[in-house]
Amino acid sequence: MLKDITLGQYFPGNSPVHRLDPRTKLIMLVIYIVVLFAAGSWISYGVVFAFLAASIAISRTPLKSIVRGLKPLVLILVFTGILNLLFTGGDTVLVSFWRITITLEGVERALFMMSRILMLIAGTFLLTYTTSPIALTDGLESLLGPLKKLRLPVHELSMMMCIALRFIPTLIEETDKIISAQKARGADFESGNLLQRVKALIPILVPLFISAFRRADELATAMECRCYQGDQGRTKMKLLHYRLVDLKAFALGAVLIAAVFTLRKFGL
Amino acid sequence: MTPILQVTNLKHIYSAGTPFEHVALEDVSFSVFPGEFIGVIGHTGSGKSTLMQHLNGLLKPNSGTVCLDGKDIWSDKKLTRQSRFRVGLVFQYPEYQLFEDTVYKDIAFGPKNMGLTEQEIDRRVREAAGFVGISEEQLQVSPFDLSGGQKRRVAIAGVIAMEPEVLILDEPTAGLDPEGRKEILANIEGYRRAKNAAVMMVTHSMSDVARLAERLLVMNGSRLVMDGTPKEVFSRSRELLEMGLDIPEVTQVFLKLAQLGLPVEPVYTMEQAVQALKQLRGGNLHA
Numbered sequence: 001m002l003k004d005i006t007l008g009q010y011f012p013g014n015s016p017v018h019r020l021d022p023r024t025k026l027i028m029l030v031i032y033i034v035v036l037f038a039a040g041s042w043i044s045y046g047v048v049f050a051f052l053a054a055s056i057a058i059s060r061t062p063l064k065s066i067v068r069g070l071k072p073l074v075l076i077l078v079f080t081g082i083l084n085l086l087f088t089g090g091d092t093v094l095v096s097f098w099r100i101t102i103t104l105e106g107v108e109r110a111l112f113m114m115s116r117i118l119m120l121i122a123g124t125f126l127l128t129y130t131t132s133p134i135a136l137t138d139g140l141e142s143l144l145g146p147l148k149k150l151r152l153p154v155h156e157l158s159m160m161m162c163i164a165l166r167f168i169p170t171l172i173e174e175t176d177k178i179i180s181a182q183k184a185r186g187a188d189f190e191s192g193n194l195l196q197r198v199k200a201l202i203p204i205l206v207p208l209f210i211s212a213f214r215r216a217d218e219l220a221t222a223m224e225c226r227c228y229q230g231d232q233g234r235t236k237m238k239l240l241h242y243r244l245v246d247l248k249a250f251a252l253g254a255v256l257i258a259a260v261f262t263l264r265k266f267g268l
Numbered sequence: 269m270t271p272i273l274q275v276t277n278l279k280h281i282y283s284a285g286t287p288f289e290h291v292a293l294e295d296v297s298f299s300v301f302p303g304e305f306i307g308v309i310g311h312t313g314s315g316k317s318t319l320m321q322h323l324n325g326l327l328k329p330n331s332g333t334v335c336l337d338g339k340d341i342w343s344d345k346k347l348t349r350q351s352r353f354r355v356g357l358v359f360q361y362p363e364y365q366l367f368e369d370t371v372y373k374d375i376a377f378g379p380k381n382m383g384l385t386e387q388e389i390d391r392r393v394r395e396a397a398g399f400v401g402i403s404e405e406q407l408q409v410s411p412f413d414l415s416g417g418q419k420r421r422v423a424i425a426g427v428i429a430m431e432p433e434v435l436i437l438d439e440p441t442a443g444l445d446p447e448g449r450k451e452i453l454a455n456i457e458g459y460r461r462a463k464n465a466a467v468m469m470v471t472h473s474m475s476d477v478a479r480l481a482e483r484l485l486v487m488n489g490s491r492l493v494m495d496g497t498p499k500e501v502f503s504r505s506r507e508l509l510e511m512g513l514d515i516p517e518v519t520q521v522f523l524k525l526a527q528l529g530l531p532v533e534p535v536y537t538m539e540q541a542v543q544a545l546k547q548l549r550g551g552n553l554h555a
Contacts, residue, residue: 180326181365184357185426186349186381203377206367210412 022139356432
């Protein structure tokens with residue numbers, strides 16, 4: 001059950017998308033998100049979608065894993081859809097009963113918003129699917145580097161992010177194990193009212209927190225044994241370099257921005 | 269004698285229908301009889317742990333059945349839940365599942381889930397604590413203040429308190445010192461004798477199973493490849509070694525002796541070794 005959560009999982013590969021510099025991928029993701037929010041019509045959505053689909057195809061990420069990653073979002077999607085459906089005013093009334101009116105505009109807006117969320121998440125997933133956590137945090141640290149001048153703890157922040165990403169699968173596995181162990185002692189997570197169900201989580205949460213603290217402690221010791229003391233004088237084994245692929249990606253990004261903003265100018 | 273647990277043609281596939289598909293169990297069949305001590309051995313990834321989780325209904329087989337007292341545990345939802353109480357499963361490193369603020373409450377978690385009366389719960393907690401050598405005073409302390417070996421014993425008591433007819437333990441002695449290992453094995457054996465319960469123990473320690481088990485199951489590559497007495501299994505030591513499994517040290521010594529030309533049969537416990545050597549010396553004296 002918990003194995004279905006693929007958030008932050010990295011699938012190693014050797015596609016052009018995998019080979020991109022992590023900084024390029026991060027910048028491209030920012031461009032993608034800006035463009036997605038700037039797009040105001042189905043036509044420009046088409047353009048953004050084409051970009052997303054092409055990126056997924058080039059990265060050779062199995063569509064199945066993207067879909068699986070989107071599954072946990074169903075609730076948010078439904079919620080967004082219903083809210084937009086009910087609270088969008090319009091002239092073309094489709095259905096009207098009691099205090100509820102559904103307009104054609106509402107249907108369109110609901111679909112529009114749902115597609116936006118779907119594309120937003122799918123794009124972000126593509127980044128984590130094709131970039132190892134270490135590369136990702138390296139890229140982030142390098143991009144945020146200038147902020148170090150403002151005394152922002154950029155290195156510490158990216159290290160924290162790296163550790164958090166690294167431990168997501170470990171903690172999921174651990175949770176699975178604890179659930180099985182408590183089930184073996186007859187714990188019941190599937191029946192009872194809300195309060196009983198929340199209470200039933202205690203036998204899972206307590207051991208999980210304890211093990212997370214234990215792991216954190218062990219990790220801290222292991223890092224200290226390797227003389228880790230933050231950013232000062234730390235060198236990198238893999239230095240980041242922009243290459244030809246990155247240039248091509250940036251060119252594609254520029255085309256994407258131009259296309260969507262031109263369409264926007266024409267009111268599309 | 270009628271078996272308490274009967275496994276037929278069990279098959280389990282992980283992540284079926286995805287690129288990560290992996291067959292963990294294939295055509296596994298065996299029976300467990302009351303009071304038996306069964307050792308389960310096999311290489312890491314041979315399917316032992318997966319098999320154990322089928323026996324109390326934590327995992328559902330893709331095909332094949334697990335019958336408790338002749339009834340398929342998946343035929344009825346109630347029966348599946350019942351099987352969790354009648355077949356007690358102690359996971360690897362069970363001390364990481366402790367969560368209550370006193371040892372007493374933690375051991376009582378299982379019996380409470382069974383819906384027993386306050387009195388019966390109290391009796392079972394005290395009895396289970398007795399089996400694993402947890403003292404009366406220790407029942408009131410926090411389990412997190414105990415040592416590693418004591419935590420492990422509390423966790424085992426938590427399963428024993430459900431008084432399962434089949435007690436399954438997945439490497440109960442992993443990571444313990446020799447003293448702790450000996451104690452835990454004695455605790456398990458004590459429970460088996462007192463309740464005439466069947467015990468299945470997954471382990472990598474061949475000398476432990478050779479000494480305790482009356483029957484051995486050997487898993488290899490998701491299949492059950494051997495099922496017999498320690499004598500039968502260890503007589504096929506060459507096959508065991510090929511599977512990457514160990515044989516008891518004393519058996520290794522005797523195999524070497526036989527290779528060097530001494531007329532000895534392979535043995536698998538220290539007592540048998542002493543017997544065989546005595547016989548050998550007796551024979552030599554006559555000659």
